[in-house]
Amino acid sequence: MTEPAALAFDDREYTPAQLDALAGAMAAALHARGVRAGDRVAVMSSNRPEFVVALRAIWGLGAAAVLLSPAWKRAEAEHALAVTGAAHAVGDHPVLAELMPMLSFDEPIDSGSHPLARPAPEDDALFVFSSGTTGMPKAVRHTHGAFAVAVRHWRDALQLTSSDRMQIMTPPSHILGLLNIVMALETGAWIRLHRRFDIDVMLKHIEADRITIEMAVAPIALALAAHPDLERYDLSSLRYIMWCATPVTESVAHTVTERTGVKWVTAYGASELPVISCNDIDGARLDTVGRPVPGVQVRVVSLESGAVLGPGVDGEIQVRSPSVMAGYLPDSATAQAFCDGWYRTGDVGHLDADGWLRITDRCKEMIKVRGFQIAPAEVEAVLHGHPAVEDCAVFGVPDPANGEAVVAAVKACRPVEADELIALVAESLASYKKPSRVEFVSEIPRLPSGKVLRRVLKERLWTSV
DSSP states (O other): OOOOOOEEETTEEEOHHHHHHHHHHHHHHHHHTTOOTTOEEEEEOOSSHHHHHHHHHHHHTTOEEEEEOTTOOHHHHHHHHHHHTOOEEEESOHHHHHHSOOEETTSOOOSOOOOOOOOOTTSEEEEEEEOOSSSSOEEEEEEHHHHHHHHHHHHHHHTOOTTOEEEEOSOTTSHHHHHHHHHHHHHTOEEEEOSSOOHHHHHHHHHHHTOSEEEEOHHHHHHHHHOTTGGGSOOTTOSEEEEOSSOOOHHHHHHHHHHHOOOEEEEEOOSSSSOOEEOOSTTOOTTSOOEEOTTOEEEEEOTTTOOBOOTTOOEEEEEEOTTSOSEEESGGGTGGGEETTEEEEEEEEEEOTTOOEEEEEESSOOEEETTEEEOHHHHHHHHHTSTTEEEEEEEEEEETTTEEEEEEEEEESSOOOHHHHHHHHHHHSOGGGSOSEEEEOSOOOBOTTOOBOHHHHHHHHTTTO
16 A cells, blocks of 8 residues: 655655655765764755755754744854854755855755664754844754644644645744644644745645645735635635734634635744644634643733732733743743743733633734744844944834834934835845834933833834834
């Protein structure tokens, strides 16, 4: 009996045995380059099967994968390599190839195979990146044991089985894309990887591949709602569409459901704790991010006193689970991320009397664009490098397409065009970090300590933005 395919890409399909064989060959190539158990291997890659193969090879050698976003520029990648101490590299990205010797996905691998070991639960599995409010991204460290728990939580929440079929358009370096790939392959579900998001390609493959679960972030949801020929596609194979990474825009979700009959399900997670809550698959509600999944505890505490709050009262959402990260790199950032063993999400919201969780605000100043976290200080540092910028502050405002939009308030000491400042950020940082708008102001409000009052600026400029 022929083994069924597990992964599709363009016109190729791979069985689990073929993926294992490719991983063994790549493990041999990495081992020949000096990769050993406990090492950290940087991976900077577009969406392609070789990413999956590399991940299996790295883990099979007992090493950990350091996942760099393919959207990053040189400074961001340099920081990630420095903070994690990655000693080896694999991928297809020129930025990584410029920084260190890289085993390229586009070069043939010598024949041969290295046995793939099963890592211990306490071993480091991966490092993904999460921005803080004070500068460049922090590395989030996950062990194999904790990540396996997150995979199980996500599979149970989605009610995923081996008969399901999915397609992946989100970057595999982001925790959501990674979680979906690993979960699907471990469950025996079928997945198609796409190079990038294209709404027509996505709809064509829902129909042709009989996709059963579709993952969507806000731009995908908007593209679906606005598609002029949406009704022309047969989407009857879909059990539901999962809205991830940003708050649901209910009008957009309702429009898609009215036009297709396909329902939505919402969930909530973080790079540090991948699966926190999920709606019921049957009877999902768009006004909440669901209830905490089994195995995850959620509490809401006062922003002032830290006291645990009762139902219906807004405070900081804190979470406890075996799936939580092992900590940050640099390690100095870890302590403030926890309170008595509870992970501090930085999100503000409340639990109602029936356990439904609602998110209402952020108490951290991070900006979330399409699920990617942006530290205002990182963008501000680039803007401060322009000779016309005397002072500046960056903040996020709600945006229906991307969750939030980046806005820069700038006090200039000489004439400068907004487009010039936006281009400066685009040259230095990933494209999703560039401001969508620059507002010129006479003063940047600060505390006597020098701390920027971003919330004051946001309220002051809200009507104009």
